[in-house]
Amino acid sequence: MTTSPDPQSAPKLDIRIIPVTPLQQNTSLIWSRETMEGVFVDPGGETDRLMAAAEQFGVKIVGVWLTHGHLDHAGAAEAVRERTGCPVIGPHRDDQWLLDEIEAQGAKYGIADGKNVTPDRYLEDGDTLELAGETFHVAHCPGHTPGHVVIYHQAGQLAFVGDVLFRGSVGRTDFPRGNHQQLIDSITQKLWPLGPHMRFVPGHGPMSTFGQERQDNPFVADQVLGTT
Ligand SMILES: [Zn+2]
Ligand SMILES: [Zn+2]
Numbered sequence: 001m002t003t004s005p006d007p008q009s010a011p012k013l014d015i016r017i018i019p020v021t022p023l024q025q026n027t028s029l030i031w032s033r034e035t036m037e038g039v040f041v042d043p044g045g046e047t048d049r050l051m052a053a054a055e056q057f058g059v060k061i062v063g064v065w066l067t068h069g070h071l072d073h074a075g076a077a078e079a080v081r082e083r084t085g086c087p088v089i090g091p092h093r094d095d096q097w098l099l100d101e102i103e104a105q106g107a108k109y110g111i112a113d114g115k116n117v118t119p120d121r122y123l124e125d126g127d128t129l130e131l132a133g134e135t136f137h138v139a140h141c142p143g144h145t146p147g148h149v150v151i152y153h154q155a156g157q158l159a160f161v162g163d164v165l166f167r168g169s170v171g172r173t174d175f176p177r178g179n180h181q182q183l184i185d186s187i188t189q190k191l192w193p194l195g196p197h198m199r200f201v202p203g204h205g206p207m208s209t210f211g212q213e214r215q216d217n218p219f220v221a222d223q224v225l226g227t228t
Pocket of ligand 2: 070163204
């Protein structure tokens with residue numbers, strides 16, 4: 001007996017999750033085992049630690065991808081760009097007002113190393129990103145913030161959802177310009193269609209799958225929302 005290889009797996013890509021800042025935000029380091037080029041998704045802080053991780057795995061950083069403008073996700077983007085020369089890509093332009101507030105917010109939350117940042121490129125719904133020949137797709141998912149995007153790798157069945165969805169919870173919408181109904185609509189209309197097997201890395205806490213959350217997430221399970 002042999003186990004058939006999982007057609008969904010993407011053996012060319014590797015990933016490590018590195019929680020940063022007092023808010024324990026999940027920064028992802030994704031890289032290609034073939035080219036050893038990699039990106040940080042949501043480098044929120046602790047630039048030295050992030051760069052040390054890249055060095056440890058022998059990864060050359062070629063990009064920073066941001067899901068949204070909150071400081072615990074975007075605080076180290078400018079520092080990584082300065083050190084590596086790589087572009088900062090995302091989020092949607094509707095979050096620029098938050099990227100302009102990182103230093104002011106950092107003073108409030110006691111996260112001193114964050115810097116304001118203007119991306120090299122904003123992301124739109126339906127955009128694609130590339131890493132070493134692997135394609136990632138972009139879904140605009142407002143609600144937690146107006147310019148929040150989710151970045152997903154269909155072939156590897158892996159999504160980076162920032163603060164849209166968590167294991168057993170959803171993003172806060174009590175911040176300025178948050179909108180709870182919009183958040184729920186983003187989850188059900190943009191994420192659920194990607195399929196129940198899609199795994200996701202949330203901005204905080206453990207990984208899960210969309211199927212698991214549709215089953216028992218107290219905010220967005222099918223039974224809770226009255227969908228099927
Ligand atoms: Zn956030
Ligand atoms: Zn967060």
